[in-house]
Amino acid sequence: MDKDMMDKDLADSVVKKAQELGASYAEVRLESFDASAFLMKNDTPEISDFQKSYGIGARFLVNGAMGFMAINDLKKAVVMKRLEETIKTIKASSRLLKTPIKLASEAPAKHEWVVPQKQKLQDVDPKDKMEYLFDVRKAIKGVDRTQSFLQLFESMSKKYYTNSEGSMIYSETPRVGLFYLLTVTGNGDSEQRMLEHGASGGWENVKKWNTIYNVGQEVRALKAVLEKGKAAPKGDVKLVLSPELVGILVHECCGHPTEADRIMGREAAQAGESFLTKDWLGRKIGSEAVTVVEDPTIEGSYGFYNYDDEGVKARRRFLIKDGKINDFLHNRQTAALMGIKSNGAARSVNYSFEPIVRMANTIMLPGKHSFQELIEDVKLGVYMKSFTEWNIDDRRWNQRYVGCESYLIENGEIKTPVRRPVLEITTPGFYERVEACGNDVKFVAGECGKGEPMQGLPVWMGGPHIRLNNVRLG
């Protein structure tokens, strides 16, 4: 939908009408959200999917209670009727409220941004997108007995945000991503590998991922793990983790536990809470080599935004600084509860969902060491380059990562493949063991899940190669 076709007057009317009905605060996101996906299972192109959606998502504070409505029949009379019913329900729910909800103050923002695309996604013929998947599949078949599931997906969000405090923000965000599952079989056994790439921007990103080359390398590595992989060494060893592993770790055990809404219990019955409390701010959790930031402002990143879904300007947040818990991720509600201002972490997938505290791009900052320097001092260790399974408890304390492509390190050299080394560790246990960080940073993409209904949000996660000491692998 073109920007000019969007009914901004309707959005403004909802804000005005909500105030007339008693809302002390109202915000509306009017959004056109188009998404498409191309699927390929082994050699067969599967269904291609094209979704078009246009609607309003709005939140209101009434008598100190919060309410949300989403509607996609945008006839004014229909919207206003639903608005009246929504306000009525919020008033009823306020009866159970002992502490009225407050939002941290925020100056009204007027802003407009469009994520640039060197090659617009909509200008690339669907035929070429499908042929790209055929090329990826061809590279995978360089190794016999491989199965694959490929998915190329893209979306375009055109969003007008306005609130009762005078904010008016328009944005256009195109995103593109690629997911693959590779399976290599042999001798009645198999190994699998999953990866997702993602970016905001155009088709130029797909070329940057160099997937056609990389999947060829990866199936060969999987075959080597399957045929020659040995068990991880027993006892304490050095562990070198790739940016991919560092990314998932900082996402799971830094980004999630520092989400202030979890800390305050808002996700207790869904994605869980956090081992962190406000008292942790300033406390040591790891070695001084560890600094983790959350940064939505990285251009071209999968989690990019300039303003969040409460109209707060995006910024870099230092969650762990020199080994100490330094900051939490906030929206306006959690910030008010802690007596500070929001740091711009309110996001929603699209107008159908309420904005909640979310990550965008979570990164462990690099150090000074080259990859070779990280390896050369290691007498006995393991290098985990990629992973398969992972999980973490709902307080973000006890976690596990199973290596996929992994290698033994002996006397400073990378040697034979190691099959499925298991890193099962606590959050402080991980951060305390970081003894050196590389000077390289890479990212992988993911769809982070949180909220009810579940919102799978685009994020980046990454960091440098790092080295841990005294790790026992399963």
Add this chain to the structure above:
Amino acid sequence: MDISESLRGAEFVVEKAKELGADDCIATVSNALGRQLKFVNNEIATSKTWDFISTSIFLSKGKRIIASTIQETDQAKIEEALKNLISIAGKMQPKQDFQGIAKGPFQYKDIPETFDQKVASMSEEGVEIVSSAIDQALEIGAKRCSGVLLWNSSESYKVTSGGVNVSGKGTDIQFSLRALVDKEMSGHNVSVSRTLGKLNAGKVAQEAAKTAVMCKKPVDGKVGKFDILFHPMAFTNLMSYTANSFSSFYVDSGFSFLADKIGKNVAADMVTLTDDGTMPNGYNSSKYDEEGHPVRPTVLVKDGVMQTYLHNTSTARNHNTESTGNAGMISPGAWNIDVKPGDMEVDDMISGIKDGLYVTNLWYSRFTNYRTGDFSTIPRDAIFRIKDGKIVENWKSIRISDNMLNIMKNISALSKEKRQVYWWETSCPVTTPHVLVKGVNVTRPQ
């Protein structure tokens, strides 16, 4: 949108798609109204309403298949969208193994207890349900209660080029409450239903609170092999992932540990699993699937032996069998998994455990390898340590790291009572008893 308008809309899509050159077309017009009260720390954090209309379209042209969802109701705009989709289809590569959609017309049987006007028209009454449940949990000793009351009503109209012309309406309601005494003492339970009368919010709140109160001062668990009694909340998590593995699409994609297992033992003899989309009050029950094929119960595992995968018309033809009535827009999927109960009382199951655990909930199950079924999952909420038939302490910080086929094959007892579970962590509703599994591998962090 009224009924006749929706039906006309679906008919128009199919007629126009055929006119534009589509070989097959499925159009589904839906109206859905959803509401939720999310409560946190004993207070309602937010009330939500979703009011959506949509038309989903599936079409094929020369074995090229496309799906789309649009919101247009204007016929000129629908025609424009269809022209665009047909044009895209023409540019795609054919899916050579596509074998068409279901050919009707079919006879459908209404499923009891799948619509309740009280749910459809419920609004502010939800606040009282939440308030009462929280009070009951606090009375038992919970300090904090969080969860949701979620209720939906929907109507849909389906027309296909295979001669299907059918409509349906439904309601559903679910209540989920996690009771916490402190950060490490918690219990969680859910009640799901299609009717208001069968929702047990109060009972759920009491059970969650009792569990939370019981799990005092949990200590770090130990590694080893233990007999584990899974509460229905916990076993649902495992069965929900298993449900995906029965889909022929998942099998062919490398996402299933049940590939090549038809006719083989995949579970203990006492295990019978059925996918039953016709279950009265089944949370996901429906009289027809995505292509309009009638839904029927499908026995997946009988007495431990794998019987079939879940199919739509096309995948069934490729596997030389018949559709099981499980078509989804992209892949066949389960409706409601039913685990056949046994004859044990839960107390007797606990008494019979010499060295084991009672796990009341699971979360974050992930596969190391979907094909082999190697996985791990994390017990959440109360974990009771059982020795010589008695609960002796409470554990925390452990992980179940095992293989899904091992779990299924090592099932040694099933309770008499079963319950339907569906919540945030599960992708498919499961009705299951308590399940005892021998020798489950438990790990913990360094």
